[in-house]
Amino acid sequence: MSPGAGDDTGDLVVEARDLQLRFGGVTSLDGVSLRQRRGEILAVIGPNGAGKTSLFNCLTGAYRPQHGSVTFWPSSGRPAELVGRRPHAITRLGVARTFQNIRLFPALSALENVQIGTEVRQRYGAVSAILGLPHARRAERDGVRRAGELLDLVGLGHRTHELAASLPYGEQRRLEIARALGTGPGLLLLDEPAAGTNPAEKRDLAALITRISGTGVSVLLIEHDMTLVMSLATSVTVLNFGRVIAHGTPGEVQRNPAVIEAYLGVADTTGDAAPAGGVDAGTRKELR
Amino acid sequence: MSAPNVPGQPSPANPGDQPDPVRGVPAGAAPDADTMALRRPPAQSGAARPAGANPTDGPAPPPRSPAGDSAAVGRGAPAGGVAPGGRSPWHPAMLFTPARLRQLGALVLVGLLAAVVTGPTGNSDEPLQAAWDSIADPRIVLFLILAVALWVVLVLWAELRGVLTRLTAPVRAPVGAAYGRRGAPIVLNVVLLAIAIIAPQVVSTAAQQSMVTDIGIYALLALGLNVVVGYAGLLDLGYIAFFAIGAYTTAYFTSQSAMPWHAPFTLNPFFVFPIALVLAALAGVILGAPTLRLRGDYLAIVTLGFGEIIHLVANNADGITNGARGAFGVPHLSVHLLGLDYTWGIDPKPYYYLLLAIVVLVMIAFGRLERSRIGRAWAAIREDEVAAEATGVATLRLKLLAFAIGASVSGFAGVMFASKQFFNPQSFSLQASFFVVAVVIFGGMGSRLGVVVGAVVLQGLAFYLRDKVEPADRYIYFGAVIVIMMIFRPQGLVPSRRRRREIELSEAGIGSADSLGSAPAGGRP
Numbered sequence: 001m002s003p004g005a006g007d008d009t010g011d012l013v014v015e016a017r018d019l020q021l022r023f024g025g026v027t028s029l030d031g032v033s034l035r036q037r038r039g040e041i042l043a044v045i046g047p048n049g050a051g052k053t054s055l056f057n058c059l060t061g062a063y064r065p066q067h068g069s070v071t072f073w074p075s076s077g078r079p080a081e082l083v084g085r086r087p088h089a090i091t092r093l094g095v096a097r098t099f100q101n102i103r104l105f106p107a108l109s110a111l112e113n114v115q116i117g118t119e120v121r122q123r124y125g126a127v128s129a130i131l132g133l134p135h136a137r138r139a140e141r142d143g144v145r146r147a148g149e150l151l152d153l154v155g156l157g158h159r160t161h162e163l164a165a166s167l168p169y170g171e172q173r174r175l176e177i178a179r180a181l182g183t184g185p186g187l188l189l190l191d192e193p194a195a196g197t198n199p200a201e202k203r204d205l206a207a208l209i210t211r212i213s214g215t216g217v218s219v220l221l222i223e224h225d226m227t228l229v230m231s232l233a234t235s236v237t238v239l240n241f242g243r244v245i246a247h248g249t250p251g252e253v254q255r256n257p258a259v260i261e262a263y264l265g266v267a268d269t270t271g272d273a274a275p276a277g278g279v280d281a282g283t284r285k286e287l288r
Numbered sequence: 289m290s291a292p293n294v295p296g297q298p299s300p301a302n303p304g305d306q307p308d309p310v311r312g313v314p315a316g317a318a319p320d321a322d323t324m325a326l327r328r329p330p331a332q333s334g335a336a337r338p339a340g341a342n343p344t345d346g347p348a349p350p351p352r353s354p355a356g357d358s359a360a361v362g363r364g365a366p367a368g369g370v371a372p373g374g375r376s377p378w379h380p381a382m383l384f385t386p387a388r389l390r391q392l393g394a395l396v397l398v399g400l401l402a403a404v405v406t407g408p409t410g411n412s413d414e415p416l417q418a419a420w421d422s423i424a425d426p427r428i429v430l431f432l433i434l435a436v437a438l439w440v441v442l443v444l445w446a447e448l449r450g451v452l453t454r455l456t457a458p459v460r461a462p463v464g465a466a467y468g469r470r471g472a473p474i475v476l477n478v479v480l481l482a483i484a485i486i487a488p489q490v491v492s493t494a495a496q497q498s499m500v501t502d503i504g505i506y507a508l509l510a511l512g513l514n515v516v517v518g519y520a521g522l523l524d525l526g527y528i529a530f531f532a533i534g535a536y537t538t539a540y541f542t543s544q545s546a547m548p549w550h551a552p553f554t555l556n557p558f559f560v561f562p563i564a565l566v567l568a569a570l571a572g573v574i575l576g577a578p579t580l581r582l583r584g585d586y587l588a589i590v591t592l593g594f595g596e597i598i599h600l601v602a603n604n605a606d607g608i609t610n611g612a613r614g615a616f617g618v619p620h621l622s623v624h625l626l627g628l629d630y631t632w633g634i635d636p637k638p639y640y641y642l643l644l645a646i647v648v649l650v651m652i653a654f655g656r657l658e659r660s661r662i663g664r665a666w667a668a669i670r671e672d673e674v675a676a677e678a679t680g681v682a683t684l685r686l687k688l689l690a691f692a693i694g695a696s697v698s699g700f701a702g703v704m705f706a707s708k709q710f711f712n713p714q715s716f717s718l719q720a721s722f723f724v725v726a727v728v729i730f731g732g733m734g735s736r737l738g739v740v741v742g743a744v745v746l747q748g749l750a751f752y753l754r755d756k757v758e759p760a761d762r763y764i765y766f767g768a769v770i771v772i773m774m775i776f777r778p779q780g781l782v783p784s785r786r787r788r789r790e791i792e793l794s795e796a797g798i799g800s801a802d803s804l805g806s807a808p809a810g811g812r813p
Contacts, residue, residue, distance in 0.1 A: 087677040087678050088679075088681055088683065089682075091677075091680035096680075097678055099675065099678070105671040105675065106671060106790075106793050107786055107790040108671070108786070112664055115661070115664060116665060116668050116679055116681065117679050117680065119665070120679065120681065124661070126660075126662055126689060129660035129661070130653040130656050136660065179679060182679075183680045
């Protein structure tokens with residue numbers, strides 16, 4: 001936000017340090033660190049089971065890592081530690097998410113789905129609602145208006161009163177994004193938003209994410225579709241077996257031998273396969 | 289980003305190009321489509337209705353063979369394909385949709401049950417004799433004719449409504465589409481209210497008593513439990529405990545003689561209302577805070593235990609509550625204010641009207657609550673708790689709120705009950721708890737009008753059966769009625785819009801209102 005980004009954390013929106021997450025004997029995250037600058041679109045990629053969704057769940061409070069910390073800088077106010085907070089509290093701080101397998105409120109209308117998001121910051125309580133006090137009515141109207149704007153933003157303005165479950169798949173994905181945006185996030189976490197969408201929907205989605213990013217929301221993205229990642233992301237973090245194996249611009253990561261190895265098995269086309277240690281050092285340097 | 293989508297804006301009615309995968313009709317044509325959906329129980333009945341599943345008794349033949357055939361049709365076709373929704377040209381055969389034939393079957397079953405219930409009483413030597421006699425009796429023809437006649441009326445009414453909605457659709461569509469939150473039409477509400485006002489004038493005193501202590505009180509209880517079960521989706525089996533807390537609080541504060549334990553001063557029962565409200569809500573919070581983290585089944589068990597604890601304490605703490613003898617001599621409600629002196633006395637009618645006013649007020653209040661952000665948050669919790677939490681809904685706090693609101697209504701009803709009549713711990717037994725749950729499920733979870741109608745029907749049935757069958761046998765009939773209800777109309781007598789949609793969706797395999805684990809998997813159309 002501030003132009004003086006000289007100090008270490010001045011322009012960061014989120015920083016995870018040394019996250020470790022274990023389920024019994026299975027280590028899901030093994031010392032994952034991650035930094036995202038405000039306004040940036042950061043993509044987290046990696047093979048299946050690399051720990052991408054676990055990382056998301058740690059950031060949003062769904063899982064509690066055994067070790068490590070996550071700091072979030074709200075657009076206004078002091079930085080907050082996210083580990084140990086409940087998911088709804090994290091959402092209210094300004095970290096919203098979507099789910100890999102869409103989780104809408106199926107029997108509510110599109111508008112109501114987004115309204116629930118827009119209403120999380122409203123303060124009016126049960127008594128004001130029952131008595132229909134002016135401030136409750138005003139808040140109600142504001143919520144509807146804001147939700148309508150967001151539906152227009154994601155291109156669902158014509159679906160306002162339809163049930164979430166009755167929307168086609170691609171529109172459900174966008175409705176979930178609208179619901180997350182309703183909570184007024186500074187950081188939006190998208191878990192495989194392009195999964196299962198067709199090429200046309202993918203193009204729409206890329207345009208939508210760019211638009212969202214343009215409104216000042218930082219986007220953290222898990223995605224398997226490399227074309228999408230390469231065209232959208234300003235930087236990319238690669239996970240494999242619960243560790244960060246590379247971080248950099250899309251171009252750098254694409255050329256990184258460790259990444260190629262993780263995705264293709266053996267790096268035979270690039271010729272000079274650098275040792276893993278070297279890549280790690282490079283990664284750390286990149287992080288600084 | 290142009291014009292924000294305001295509720296008054298109609299959603300485009302687009303028959304043909306985007307069929308709703310769930311209901312098979314364009315969602316834009318809301319009133320019409322909903323009418324159809326209401327008449328047609330979702331496709332579950334196909335599987336749940338083998339010919340032998342006749343709950344009344346063994347020898348009764350399966351109602352009618354066409355019903356069986358149609359059930360097979362219903363099973364074969366997906367939910368969306370069953371009803372064309374009135375788009376195609378009208379044809380007499382459309383009167384006999386599988387859903388309507390199932391409805392006919394249900395009515396015939398109810399008719400048979402009614403014939404048995406009103407028939408001769410059995411004895412312990414030959415328990416089935418009465419049922420046999422009823423079946424053999426010519427009266428059964430009368431009941432079957434009544435059942436078929438009722439079905440004809442229902443079908444004609446549905447057709448008439450279909451025609452009416454089609455005629456008025458251009459006018460009503462914008463209103464109906466708004467939020468999908470329109471309650472029952474005003475005319476219906478006025479008619480029901482008029483009936484409720486006139487009813488006590490035309491029935492016996494015994495029936496009036498029942499309308500107060502059974503129907504009125506239970507309608508209030510059901511409205512409260514509806515917040516917990518219907519809105520927040522929590523199963524509370526110890527709900528009657530808060531009712532007991534309200535009743536014993538009244539006895540403590542208003543009388544020096546009702547219980548051995550009493551306040552050093554005496555209050556007018558009206559002043560006890562707020563005290564009981566707060567105490568019951570507090571008890572709800574104390575019970576809820578540690579237990580609401582539990583999921584469905586565990587919560588039910590814990591609340592069941594709580595209900596039993598309160599019941600047993602009331603029953604056994606002789607020195608405090610007067611034990612099983614109960615509290616006797618709690619004064620009636622009375623007003624002494626500004627020259628106005630009025631006491632609600634032996635006559636049940638004044639109590640009835642007071643209760644009616646309270647029930648109507650509570651219905652209005654909870655309607656507003658349901659349409660507020662709090663009601664939407666409850667719906668979100670019910671449908672997907674994980675997603676609700678991720679969307680910023682403080683799930684634990686909102687569940688606690690539902691619990692407290694439900695408990696306070698129960699406590700309120702307790703004061704009313706205690707000042708109306710003598711009570712003992714028997715009034716707060718497990719059976720009473722289950723009965724309130726049954727009323728809510730029977731009437732329609734989440735529907736305010738539904739639970740009140742549920743109280744009227746079930747308590748009306750209880751009143752009717754009072755001199756017909758042994759008191760202990762009454763629950764057999766309740767059970768039978770509820771089983772039939774759950775098979776043919778699982779959404780309840782007067783279902784709420786949201787609940788009905790949820791049930792339809794889970795029948796169609798999309799999402800699940802009751803489980804937290806599964807995610808809605810909307811397949812590609």
